[in-house]
Amino acid sequence: MDEFSFIKWIRNNQKKDKNIIIGIGDDCSSIKINHNLLYLITTDMLVEGTHFELKKNTPRKIGRKSIACSISDIAAMGCPAKYAVVSICFPLKTKTRFAKELFLGMKEEADEYNIKIIGGDIVSGKKMLAINVTMFGKNDGLKPVTRSGAKVDDAIMVTGTLGGSILRKHISFKPRLKESLILNKKFSINSMIDVSDGLVADLNHLLEESGAGAILYEDKIPISADAKKLARKTGLSVLYHALHDGEDYELLFTLSNKESERLLASRSFSIRVSKIGHIKKPGGIFMQDSNRKLRKIKPLGYKHFK
Amino acid sequence: MDEFSFIKWIRNNQKKDKNIIIGIGDDCSSIKINHNLLYLITTDMLVEGTHFELKKNTPRKIGRKSIACSISDIAAMGCPAKYAVVSICFPLKTKTRFAKELFLGMKEEADEYNIKIIGGDIVSGKKMLAINVTMFGKNDGLKPVTRSGAKVDDAIMVTGTLGGSILRKHISFKPRLKESLILNKKFSINSMIDVSDGLVADLNHLLEESGAGAILYEDKIPISADAKKLARKTGLSVLYHALHDGEDYELLFTLSNKESERLLASRSFSIRVSKIGHIKKPGGIFMQDSNRKLRKIKPLGYKHFK
Incomplete structure (x- = not known):
C-alpha cells in the first residue's frame, strides 16, 4: 500500500463534520468559523534524507524551505497565509548556531510573506532532523479553490x-x-x-x-x-x-x-x-x-x- | 544552550500581533477570531527513541499517546479540544498493518474526546518514526487559563x-x-x-x-x-x-x-x-x-x- 492508498483508507475512516468544509485529500483542510470566514490549515513534515540533505544545504535554506512548502499549500487554495506553528526535532549534539540558523531561515521566509510564527515544539531525537510546519490561512472573503472543481473542456x-x-x-x-x-x-x-x-x-x-x-x-x-x-x-x-x-x-x-x-x-x-x-x-x-x-x-x- | 533558552531566543525574535492573544511560551498559542471567539493551537512532535520505543510499545499505543499529549496541552488551557491535523514520517519498509494500527490508535484516542482528525501529511524517512500532531481548541465562551496568572498566596x-x-x-x-x-x-x-x-x-x-x-x-x-x-x-x-x-x-x-x-x-x-x-x-x-x-x-x- 502506498501513501495515497493509506490516505484514502484514512479518509474512509472519517466521520463527516458540518464545520469541515474541505477535509483530507486537498492541499489544505478548512474549518468554517462563521458564514463567511474560513480558516485553512496545512501540515507538512520535512525530514533529513528525504526532503533535504544536511551535507548539501545550509540550515538557513532548510528553514526557508520548510516554511515555503506550507505557503505553497495555502497558495494552492488561492487564499492568504497568516500564521504558522513549527515543530523541530534536532539530532542530539546539534550546535546552537545550527539551530539558530534554521530558525532564522524559517523566520526570513515567513517574514517575506507576512506570516507570523506563533508557537512550536522543540525536541531532540537520536537520529535525524525533522521539521513540521502547520500553517493557517484565512479566506478573507475569497472562496478557496479546491482540487475537485475541474470541468470538462477547462x-x-x-x-x-x-x-x-x-x-x-x-x-x-x-x-x-x-x-x-x-x-x-x-x-x-x-x-x-x-x-x-x-x-x-x-x-x-x-x-x-x-x-x-x-x-x-x-x-x-x-x-x-x-x-x-x-x-x-x-x-x-x-x-x-x-x-x-x-x-x-x-x-x-x-x-x-x-x-x-x-x-x-x-x-x-x-x-x-x-x-x-x-x-x-x-x-x-x-x-x-x-x-x-x-x-x-x-x-x-x-x-x-x- | 538548552531548548528553553532556544525558545526564549525565538520568542525575543518575534513581532507582536494584535490577534495573537497567547503566543510562544504557554501550552497553546491562541488566535483571536472575534471579540468572544478564540482558537487555541498546540503542536507536538513525538519521535522514536525519545518519546516512545518501538520494541516496547504497540503502534496502537503510540498512536494514542501522540494524540493524548496534545489533548493534555489543550486541557492545560482549560478549554475544549476540537480538531487535529497529523503528520507521520514512517521509516522505509514500514508494514501496512503497522501504519494502520498507528492511525487507529490516533483515531481511537481522538474519538474518545470527540476530536476530529481533519487533515495530515504522510512521508517516509530513512531512519525513524516521527509523529507530529497539531491540535485546535475553541474557547466556547471560556477564558483560557495561562501559565502567567499565578498570584502570591495562591x-x-x-x-x-x-x-x-x-x-x-x-x-x-x-x-x-x-x-x-x-x-x-x-x-x-x-x-x-x-x-x-x-x-x-x-x-x-x-x-x-x-x-x-x-x-x-x-x-x-x-x-x-x-x-x-x-x-x-x-x-x-x-x-x-x-x-x-x-x-x-x-x-x-x-x-x-x-x-x-x-x-x-x-x-x-x-x-x-x-x-x-x-x-x-x-x-x-x-x-x-x-x-x-x-x-x-x-x-x-x-x-x-x-
Whole structure:
C-alpha cells in the first residue's frame, strides 16, 4: 500500500463534520468559523534524507524551505497565509548556531510573506532532523479553490517552468502565493493544486478529486533550464523530467477556455503562465504530440511508499 | 544552550500581533477570531527513541499517546479540544498493518474526546518514526487559563499522583480534559500547566511566566505506586521521582486559597486532587518538610538539549 492508498483508507475512516468544509485529500483542510470566514490549515513534515540533505544545504535554506512548502499549500487554495506553528526535532549534539540558523531561515521566509510564527515544539531525537510546519490561512472573503472543481473542456494551466528541481529549485523556490491570490481574485479558477509530487502525479490527484481526465499538449509543457541540464546527466528525456520530477512548487490550475484566454491576454503576472492541456471526461491522462497523436501516460512522481 | 533558552531566543525574535492573544511560551498559542471567539493551537512532535520505543510499545499505543499529549496541552488551557491535523514520517519498509494500527490508535484516542482528525501529511524517512500532531481548541465562551496568572498566596494544586510514569503511564495516560473543563467552568483558576517535563520543572515554567516563587509541602506531594516501584530499582527516593520524572500529564494549577478549599470540599472530581504548596514572591522553589524547615530545590526534569 502506498501513501495515497493509506490516505484514502484514512479518509474512509472519517466521520463527516458540518464545520469541515474541505477535509483530507486537498492541499489544505478548512474549518468554517462563521458564514463567511474560513480558516485553512496545512501540515507538512520535512525530514533529513528525504526532503533535504544536511551535507548539501545550509540550515538557513532548510528553514526557508520548510516554511515555503506550507505557503505553497495555502497558495494552492488561492487564499492568504497568516500564521504558522513549527515543530523541530534536532539530532542530539546539534550546535546552537545550527539551530539558530534554521530558525532564522524559517523566520526570513515567513517574514517575506507576512506570516507570523506563533508557537512550536522543540525536541531532540537520536537520529535525524525533522521539521513540521502547520500553517493557517484565512479566506478573507475569497472562496478557496479546491482540487475537485475541474470541468470538462477547462484549460489546464501552469505557472513557471518544470523539471530538474533537484539541481536547485527544490531548496530555494518561491512559493506562488502572490500569483495565486491574483488568480483567485481576478479570474474564475475551477480547480488548483501545487506541483510537489510532479506535474503528471499532481494533475492525477486533481483529476481524481474532480472525477475527470485530461489531454496534455507535448509542445506546450514549459521546460526549465535545469530539466535540460539534468537530462544530460540522467539520459532521460527533458520532457520526462518536466512531467515527473517533484518539488517544482508551481501552481497547476484549470479554468474555462474563455477565462484562460483572458488570463493570457492580461498583464497580471510577471512570471510565465502556460496553457498545457485541457480537461476531458474520466479515462486517464493522454499526451498529444505535434501531429495530434495521443498516447496514454501514467502518473509516476515521487511516492513515499511502494 | 538548552531548548528553553532556544525558545526564549525565538520568542525575543518575534513581532507582536494584535490577534495573537497567547503566543510562544504557554501550552497553546491562541488566535483571536472575534471579540468572544478564540482558537487555541498546540503542536507536538513525538519521535522514536525519545518519546516512545518501538520494541516496547504497540503502534496502537503510540498512536494514542501522540494524540493524548496534545489533548493534555489543550486541557492545560482549560478549554475544549476540537480538531487535529497529523503528520507521520514512517521509516522505509514500514508494514501496512503497522501504519494502520498507528492511525487507529490516533483515531481511537481522538474519538474518545470527540476530536476530529481533519487533515495530515504522510512521508517516509530513512531512519525513524516521527509523529507530529497539531491540535485546535475553541474557547466556547471560556477564558483560557495561562501559565502567567499565578498570584502570591495562591494554593498550588495537582491532579492524580506523580512519578514513575516511564513504567507505564507515559504511554497510556488519560489526558485531564474533562477535569480541566470542570476547573475552568466551576472555579476561578489563576494559572495552569500540564506536567510533562516533571512537577518541579513545569512549576518552574509557570513561575517564570508569572514572575513568582513557590513553597511545596513535602508530605503533601501525591506519590504514585509506580514512583515507589521505580525508586526500588533506581535507588533514588520516591520523592525524587515524584518531583522530577516527566510525562505524568497531570494538571498543575493555582487558585486562591478560598477557591482551593471550595474545590477540596466539592465533589466535582472523581480523581484525586491535592494541595501541594503555595505561591510566594519570586526567589525560586522551596521544599518545606514536616518540621516546617525550608530547603531550596532546583528544576531538573527532562531537557532535550544540554
